[in-house]
Amino acid sequence: MGSKAKGRTVMEVGADGVAVITIINPPVNSLSFDVLNSLKENYEQALQRDDVKAIVVTGAKGKFSGGFDISAFGKIQDGTVERPKRGWVSIEIITDTLEAARKPSVAAIDGLALGGGLEVAMACHARISTPTAQLGLPELQLGILPGFGGTQRLPRLVGLSKGLEMILTSKPVKGDEACSLGLVDAVVSPNELLNTARQWALDILERRRPWIASLYKNDKIEPLGEAREIFKFARAQTQRRAPNLVHPLVCIDVIEEGIVSGPRAGLWKEAEAFDGLVQSDISKSLIHIFFSQRGTSKVPGVTDRGMVPRQVKKVAILGGGLMGSGIATALILSNYPVILKEVNEKYLDAGVNRVKANLQSRVRKGNMTQEKFEKTFSLLKGALDYESFRDVDLVIEAVIENVSLKQQIFVDLEKYCPPHCILASNTSTIDLNLIGEKTRSQDRIVGAHFFSPAHIMPLLEIVRTKQTSPQIIVDLLDIGKKIKKTPVVVGNCTGFAVNRMFFPYTQAAILLVEHGADVYQIDKAISKFGMPMGPFRLVDLVGFGVAVATGMQFIQNFPERTYKSMLIPLLLEEKRAGETTRKGFYLYDDKRKARPDPELKNFIEKARSMSGATVDPKLAKLPVKDIIEMIFFPVVNEACRVLDEGIAVKAADLDISAVMGMGFPPYRGGIMFWADSLGSKYIYSRLEEWSKSYGEFFKPCTYLAARAAKGIPLSAPVEQVKSRL
Numbered sequence: 001m002g003s004k005a006k007g008r009t010v011m012e013v014g015a016d017g018v019a020v021i022t023i024i025n026p027p028v029n030s031l032s033f034d035v036l037n038s039l040k041e042n043y044e045q046a047l048q049r050d051d052v053k054a055i056v057v058t059g060a061k062g063k064f065s066g067g068f069d070i071s072a073f074g075k076i077q078d079g080t081v082e083r084p085k086r087g088w089v090s091i092e093i094i095t096d097t098l099e100a101a102r103k104p105s106v107a108a109i110d111g112l113a114l115g116g117g118l119e120v121a122m123a124c125h126a127r128i129s130t131p132t133a134q135l136g137l138p139e140l141q142l143g144i145l146p147g148f149g150g151t152q153r154l155p156r157l158v159g160l161s162k163g164l165e166m167i168l169t170s171k172p173v174k175g176d177e178a179c180s181l182g183l184v185d186a187v188v189s190p191n192e193l194l195n196t197a198r199q200w201a202l203d204i205l206e207r208r209r210p211w212i213a214s215l216y217k218n219d220k221i222e223p224l225g226e227a228r229e230i231f232k233f234a235r236a237q238t239q240r241r242a243p244n245l246v247h248p249l250v251c252i253d254v255i256e257e258g259i260v261s262g263p264r265a266g267l268w269k270e271a272e273a274f275d276g277l278v279q280s281d282i283s284k285s286l287i288h289i290f291f292s293q294r295g296t297s298k299v300p301g302v303t304d305r306g307m308v309p310r311q312v313k314k315v316a317i318l319g320g321g322l323m324g325s326g327i328a329t330a331l332i333l334s335n336y337p338v339i340l341k342e343v344n345e346k347y348l349d350a351g352v353n354r355v356k357a358n359l360q361s362r363v364r365k366g367n368m369t370q371e372k373f374e375k376t377f378s379l380l381k382g383a384l385d386y387e388s389f390r391d392v393d394l395v396i397e398a399v400i401e402n403v404s405l406k407q408q409i410f411v412d413l414e415k416y417c418p419p420h421c422i423l424a425s426n427t428s429t430i431d432l433n434l435i436g437e438k439t440r441s442q443d444r445i446v447g448a449h450f451f452s453p454a455h456i457m458p459l460l461e462i463v464r465t466k467q468t469s470p471q472i473i474v475d476l477l478d479i480g481k482k483i484k485k486t487p488v489v490v491g492n493c494t495g496f497a498v499n500r501m502f503f504p505y506t507q508a509a510i511l512l513v514e515h516g517a518d519v520y521q522i523d524k525a526i527s528k529f530g531m532p533m534g535p536f537r538l539v540d541l542v543g544f545g546v547a548v549a550t551g552m553q554f555i556q557n558f559p560e561r562t563y564k565s566m567l568i569p570l571l572l573e574e575k576r577a578g579e580t581t582r583k584g585f586y587l588y589d590d591k592r593k594a595r596p597d598p599e600l601k602n603f604i605e606k607a608r609s610m611s612g613a614t615v616d617p618k619l620a621k622l623p624v625k626d627i628i629e630m631i632f633f634p635v636v637n638e639a640c641r642v643l644d645e646g647i648a649v650k651a652a653d654l655d656i657s658a659v660m661g662m663g664f665p666p667y668r669g670g671i672m673f674w675a676d677s678l679g680s681k682y683i684y685s686r687l688e689e690w691s692k693s694y695g696e697f698f699k700p701c702t703y704l705a706a707r708a709a710k711g712i713p714l715s716a717p718v719e720q721v722k723s724r725l
């Protein structure tokens with residue numbers, strides 16, 4: 001986890017009298033305590049040495065620093081590492097050693113200067129960067145705030161509004177923009193970087209350039225009254241965007257303290273707030289998500305074999321519908337040449353136009369230049385037959401969910417594609433063994449399950465069968481990373497990991513409603529929990545046609561735990577298919593704004609009489625906490641089955657699948673992490689109780705029962721559990 005080396009800095013003093021201190025801690029030169037200690041020691045030495053006139057700080061191998069060593073937070077949180085004295089880094093090292101030094105220093109920034117990395121750079125008396133360097137303070141994404149003085153220095157360098165924006169959104173800026181903002185003083189090419197920084201440091205010494213301590217800069221800070229208005233606006237916006245999060249508000253308070261009471265008071269308040277936030281559940285959850293996201297591409301038995309991904313130069317996609325065109329967009333955006341195949345001119349035109357529209361929307365939003373659009377779009381070629389498939393390295397089939405059609409396609413692919421080509425299907429439900437049944441290429445058949453819209457949603461489920469070769473998985477993991485997706489490797493079953501977890505989510509909601517709970521109360525409670533929308537609003541968005549089709553798959557495959565309701569089919573009979581028909585569980589206006597429908601109760605009553613469900617008066621007044629548990633504990637139960645069956649490799653993969661595939665709030669750490677925060681015993685007892693009142697749907701699975709019996713976390717690896725039994 002995180003950086004493995006201890007980390008250090010090295011100092012070299014040149015004939016020009018400039019000491020270059022280089023941060024070395026691969027892979028991102030993170031600031032471990034060892035690095036920070038070594039930085040302090042080298043600084044002190046440079047200040048003492050008579051042959052040193054000025055200092056340049058830089059990072060090894062083209063990366064300044066990715067910030068404080070995030071793996072150390074876990075150790076601070078669980079007490080395995082002693083928390084340093086308050087202010088030791090931000091005040092003692094960064095402020096009183098670096099910034100207050102009587103010799104000038106310049107940061108030479110290439111690659112990354114993030115979090116603590118940028119905070120070190122801001123304490124130098126000037127900064128030189130390359131145009132592609134990324135500079136930012138992304139700490140809020142980890143549930144903490146910039147804790148090495150960033151809350152005080154960034155607003156003073158770039159102005160209050162921009163500083164707040166950069167910190168609150170966690171978004172970095174590139175070198176050129178950083179220069180126009182005043183965050184860096186000059187932008188030069190990587191080979192000029194060190195020499196320019198050396199000269200700059202000497203120029204400061206000779207007073208040819210200003211010697212600036214960022215902490216005391218105030219030319220960009222508005223008068224107090226105006227500043228207070230900016231803070232007011234920032235608070236309102238933050239509360240609207242992230243109502244469940246406190247740490248962004250704490251961060252605004254800290255920045256304000258520095259403006260109102262002076263930067264030194266701001267630094268102390270920052271240090272105090274930082275110590276509190278590091279111990280918060282939100283920070284623990286977000287740090288878990290950070291490492292889990294990086295951990296999805298570590299697959300035992302696959303990525304530990306030393307296999308190198310093969311180069312994929314050309315990709316073909318079958319089907320230009322919503323999924324196919326989205327996948328094509330994702331690929332060409334990462335510079336893969338793509339052939340899009342359809343069955344006739346009309347469908348092909350429609351598919352190509354969808355890709356075009358996806359790109360044009362970027363141009364309209366200012367995220368892509370017209371020139372880049374032309375270049376990207378030119379990577380897409382249409383085809384009506386398989387002739388151009390003879391030199392493709394990867395094919396992704398994205399046609400409708402029809403078994404015999406897919407089987408025929410894979411027979412054709414085997415015939416036309418070269419023998420090394422990866423044969424992938426984007427199916428979300430059909431067994432891959434069935435799809436490849438009529439071929440002899442089982443070892444290169446794999447699932448590449450994207451989520452709609454495929455060019456935007458970050459998750460990619462890579463589905464392997466027992467025959468899929470590890471090389472194919474290694475190749476797809478690499479492509480997934482290149483197209484900026486988080487790939488999760490899962491086993492082959494109905495619904496894979498994400499849809500298996502989604503199914504009980506909707507089912508629980510329908511069961512509750514048939515037993516007397518209110519549709520709109522449920523959606524409200526679930527949104528308040530932090531999901532982008534409630535289950536009913538989501539079914540409206542997905543469409544009832546899809547909901548019924550996937551429901552059928554689950555009824556066939558998992559009949560014992562499917563709650564059979566006629567509610568959606570009844571609505572569908574009345575041509576209410578969700579948002580597209582402007583009527584589903586909600587009614588929709590021209591602007592897609594949803595409002596409750598009083599008529600809905602008639603459908604619910606009818607569905608209730610058909611299923612024989614009885615109204616439980618308790619459910620009509622269900623507290624928010626109970627709604628959340630009754631909806632999500634069945635999801636946890638299914639996630640346990642997915643883990644038990646070996647469909648997911650590890651619990652953390654399900655956390656990422658839930659966050660990126662279902663929209664589960666990352667600050668709750670993902671489904672299994674959240675479940676463990678409540679305890680397996682508690683979840684088991686609740687499910688057991690509900691299964692007595694409402695049936696098999698809630699019955700806890702054997703995995704959950706076994707862990708609850710021993711009080712073992714649901715996410716503990718099997719080997720660990722065995723050793724405790």
Ligand SMILES: C[C@H](O)CC(=O)SCCNC(=O)CCNC(=O)[C@H](O)C(C)(C)COP(=O)(O)OP(=O)(O)OC[C@H]1O[C@@H](n2cnc3c(N)ncnc32)[C@H](O)[C@@H]1OP(=O)(O)O
Pocket residue numbers: 001002003027028030031066067068069070071112114115116117119138139142145146147148150291294295
């Ligand atoms: C007090 C201070 O204010 C507090 C802080 O500074 S908190 C830290 C602030 N910094 C950050 O949040 C940056 C976090 N890192 C990132 O965003 C990205 O890793 C990056 C942009 C630096 C690099 O991205 P990319 O090239 O895609 O590589 P990525 O796979 O993410 O990371 C490479 C490895 O470095 C590790 N890593 C990255 N940043 C790290 C950090 N700050 N500390 C420890 N390990 C880190 C990753 O865990 C990964 O390890 P692995 O190979 O064992 O899985």
